[in-house]
Amino acid sequence: MNSARPPPHKRQVAESSLDFLMMQVVTYFLHGPGAAAYVPPVPSAVPDGNALPPPPLLSPADAAAAAAETRRRLEGVGYDVGHRLVERYAVEKERMDSDLEAVKFVCRDFWEGVFKKHVDVLRTNHKGLYVLTDNKFRWLGRVWADEDSEEGGAGAVGADGAEVGGAIGGRGKPEDYVVFPCGLICGALTRLGVRCRVTAEIAGGAQCKFSVQVIGG
Amino acid sequence: MSKASLSKLGDAAFERTDKVSAELLALTYGSFVRQLLIDYEDAEEVNAQLAKMGYNIGVRLVDDFLAKSNAPPCASFADTADIVAKVAFKMFLGVPALVGSWSSDRRTFSLVFTDNPLAEFTELPEKWGGVWYSNVLCGVIKGALEMVQMEVDARFVRCTLRGEDLNEIRVTLLQVLQEKPPVDDE
Structure with missing residues (x-):
């Protein structure tokens, strides 16, 4: 039955399968058991035997640290995937000889392979900061497909730090869905020889800006 | 509906759907x-x-399946088996499964x-010999069938990562659930 099966790098699955998996992965790390593991444990001794212990009260600093740790773990999974995936796309490319070459490769070939389009705008300050703008970031667009999205036209600049809709229907927040991609991009670039930190900013609708700060460059 | 036409239905559903590289799914699942x-x-x-998971x-995927697969309603558990194997597996994973080894009571x-x-x-280190790596699939089958009123047990009994030459999931019908009364839309 598999006589016509394509070679490994050409095989495909339904995009919805990845969406469903990603939703569960995000939930596990940020809102589920994978997040709980990083919240300080509740004292287990309950003297009178029937009162439940109060939920742990975290100081704002502890809560922020726990949240950062859960995001770091999810980013780590993305990093791992990006690192391994880029090897497959870059397998026939010669070694990139500059940071810009590597970033361009990620904006085109890697983006195409993962997000099925190219990055719309690439800007750099020539001091190790690259800003990759995707006007219709696929993973936001699909997760929020049933929500009204304002589509920014090419080149449109969204208001910086614009508030994006809150949690809906157990999917978490849109911000949750850019954590994994930050790791993915960082893992890919690191594998191509560019050590960096990657952060994301959702600029309204499905527009997303990824900032790549090269470390020690 | 014949098995051959179900296969065609599965092929067509997969053809229509948006796709991504299987590597991306496999690597994401593996890292997770x-x-x-x-x-x-x-x-x-x-x-x-x-x-x-x-x-x-x-429980979510079944809506996607019912909306996009054009699969006929299941008249029997045997139909359900064929639709899962020929249409659903193909539509979501790009590869069909085979149905076999029916129990004598036709419930497994x-x-x-x-x-x-x-x-x-993937290679699973020996230390993790007790892991059914693709166990998520059993959950998907159970969740999806429950939404169409079939409570089932689904479990892996063979897995290629354990050195066997194929993957096998045993699916047992536990009970047919009562259809929920329709929601009054007034």
Whole structure:
């Protein structure tokens, strides 16, 4: 039955399968058991035997640290995937000889392979900061497909730090869905020889800006 | 509906759907399972967690399936088996499964498949011999069928990552659930 099966790098699955998996992965790390593991444990001794212990009260600093740790773990999974995936796309490319070459490769070939389009705008300050703008970031667009999205036209600049809709229907927040991609991009670039930190900013609708700060460059 | 036409239905549904590279799915799943192994350090707990996540996927995925597959309604559990194997597996994973090994009471069958897109690049260290790597699939089947009023048990009995030459999931119908009364839309 598999006589016509394509070679490994050409095989495909339904995009919805990845969406469903990603939703569960995000939930596990940020809102589920994978997040709980990083919240300080509740004292287990309950003297009178029937009162439940109060939920742990975290100081704002502890809560922020726990949240950062859960995001770091999810980013780590993305990093791992990006690192391994880029090897497959870059397998026939010669070694990139500059940071810009590597970033361009990620904006085109890697983006195409993962997000099925190219990055719309690439800007750099020539001091190790690259800003990759995707006007219709696929993973936001699909997760929020049933929500009204304002589509920014090419080149449109969204208001910086614009508030994006809150949690809906157990999917978490849109911000949750850019954590994994930050790791993915960082893992890919690191594998191509560019050590960096990657952060994301959702600029309204499905527009997303990824900032790549090269470390020690 | 004949098995051949179900296969065509599955091919057509897969053809229509948006697709991504199987590598991306396999690597994402693999990295995630690796993290679960670190977090739980116990094969049984990892199996349970994967099944639970699969269940959550299944209860959502069934809507997608019913809306896009054009699959005919199931008149029997045997129909259900064929639709899962020929249409659903193909539509979501790009590869069909085979149905076989029916029990004499016709309440248990096996889904058999050799190519497993989830396990494409995976080797399971011996230490994790108790892990059913693709156990998420059992959860998906259970969750999805529950939404169409069939409570089932689904479990892996063979897996290529354990050195066997194919993957086999045993699916048993436990009970047909009562259809929920329709929601009054007034």
